[in-house]
Amino acid sequence: MMAESTRRGVPDATVGRLPGYLRALTELAERGRASVSSDELADLLGIRSAQVRKDLSTLGSYGVRGVGYDVARVSEQIAAELGLAQERPVVIVGMGNLGRALAAYDGLAPRGFQVVALVDNDPRLVGTEIEGLTVGTLEGLDPVRTPVAVGVITTPASAAQEVADTLVGLGVRSILNFAPVVLRVPEDVHVRAVDLATELQILAFHEHQRLLADARGNEVG
Amino acid sequence: MMAESTRRGVPDATVGRLPGYLRALTELAERGRASVSSDELADLLGIRSAQVRKDLSTLGSYGVRGVGYDVARVSEQIAAELGLAQERPVVIVGMGNLGRALAAYDGLAPRGFQVVALVDNDPRLVGTEIEGLTVGTLEGLDPVRTPVAVGVITTPASAAQEVADTLVGLGVRSILNFAPVVLRVPEDVHVRAVDLATELQILAFHEHQRLLADARGNEVG
DNA sequence: TCCTGTGAAGAAATTCACAGCT
DNA sequence: AGCTGTGAATTTCTTCACAGGA
Incomplete structure (x- = not known):
């Protein structure tokens, strides 16, 4: 935001x-x-x-x-x-459940987004294959051989800022952040945040209000 | 929205x-x-x-x-x-990659959301265990034995509306929808939508604009 | 008659700027 | 001196309502 x-x-x-x-x-x-x-x-x-x-x-x-x-x-x-004519190479950082889910998501390709790299820092994951791609490390990303337009961060919150810094260093200027932290980035970098807990809490708010309203209604009616 | x-x-x-x-x-x-x-x-x-x-x-x-x-x-x-005092029972419908990721997400419990049921319509999944819960069917959900406050839809787009209808029928009035469709629900039901492709396209827009701006800048400067 | 395109009005959200409390 | 609370100004977004083309 x-x-x-x-x-x-x-x-x-x-x-x-x-x-x-x-x-x-x-x-x-x-x-x-x-x-x-x-x-x-x-x-x-x-x-x-x-x-x-x-x-x-x-x-x-x-x-x-x-x-x-x-x-x-x-x-x-x-x-x-929306500039959908050009292919946009995407890297996903963090190969946990969510990262895998996104890697497997088939709604990307038809919209011009191509997952070109999967990254994790767990040595047990690096080198393994997920969805036809070999998991690599952040440091191993070469901005020349593998240009990246969009970085998707699906790491734990604790790692997200460091990942973002590295991505920015690689020239990434669009980041989709699933980690529950506010990323600090240069102002020419766009970040969009998606946070499950936030969404649920907003729903909870409305549910709570309804409850209060119902209670009031019962008193009055 | x-x-x-x-x-x-x-x-x-x-x-x-x-x-x-x-x-x-x-x-x-x-x-x-x-x-x-x-x-x-x-x-x-x-x-x-x-x-x-x-x-x-x-x-x-x-x-x-x-x-x-x-x-x-x-x-x-x-x-x-936000009404976080009360526990809010959550059901996740659609046990694909994303559903599993959410089922495993540990950011829910500390915020008062408890996943009480996992649902899928694939007979091969029903009865299996995921994250300590046995996967059931939508029809098998009993609103009395398992009250549900929030429904999370992680099914393919084609199934989402039907799932939403069923959830609403069960008394669910808050839905978090990850399927790329606009759900039609009664007006007292709250829906929040999260869509990866939408988020990426918004990022793409800004990237595209930057490109246009850069091009203009080069012409002028 | 149907349905777009758009000024104008209205509503909502943001930001300013400063009075007032500690 | 420091920092909140808030009216007022500003900006942004939405909705109205209708002129005007097909």
Whole structure:
């Protein structure tokens, strides 16, 4: 969480929804649909149609009044905006359960992400094969032979910062961090954090509020 | 992303940061720190100190001017707000790599989440043991014998909606969804979605923008 | 008539800036 | 002097509402 950019371009909130649009549009295309209205798209994403129109209008006008949006054209436009044309080499650091799960995830390749290296610091893992790749060490990563665009950190929290530092040193400027720590990185490096415990606690909050509301309701009613 | 509530309470954006505060405060407490300033907390979370003060002030005033916040008191208050006092039984549906990773994750228990059931529909998995629990089926879940507060969906996208429907039928009102689909649920059910591909695509966007910016810079400079 | 594109309004979140307590 | 708490200003995001093209 941090770091902007998007100068006079697509708002951050919109960027966050683009992958969702792309997913919906891809499914529509697979079903042979040629066009779609903002209402339908909104329904598919669980948002409002005005939001859809605003979002898509920032990419340029690819809709036709009275008809809707051309599925193929808008898909292309979003893919272009996200820079999905180029292959992005990904390294996964930390070959525990989560690292293995991500290494095996087949949703990456079709979206232009190619896992090019798996890394762990456990000598018992180094040299073994996972998903067709030989596990190596961080130090063994050669930024010339194996350029990396995105680093995924699935190590324990205690190791995450050091890993991040090394990745940054290798020229990685995009990091997806699953470890429950806030990484300190230069400001031109983008970090996105995914934390299971955080997500559950947010759910817990809402559940708790509901409980309180119910209790209040019973008193009153 | 959706679903409000929080009526005249803590803003959603603040709720999203509470787990982060709690994590930082817990670490500080472990190091024996008794108080902390908004500046230091802000630094730990990578946000601004004004944000910290606004956030914490919505929970009540637990700071002391000129001194800072009492680590223990604020921790308690946040834990209370998140409803972490009660144990929350969790069921994980989908025992693939990701499901296993989550089942093995040791960050849950200390935060009040207890995995009480593991579910899969593959007959070869049902009956086997994972992390000390016997894998069962969704149909086999008994809401009376095994009440469930939070459902975690780690199935393929194609199965996720059906699983969600079943969970909702069992009385689950909080769902953490790792499948890349938008779930349709009654409005009193909270869903949070975590999607690897989405996260990577957002990173890709920023990387792409940087590339464009660099190119522009070279032209101009 | 249908549905987009968009200014304008509204709501939410962030940041500023400073009064006030210790 | 140090640091919180908070109104006010600002920025960002969302929603409204409708003009206008197909």
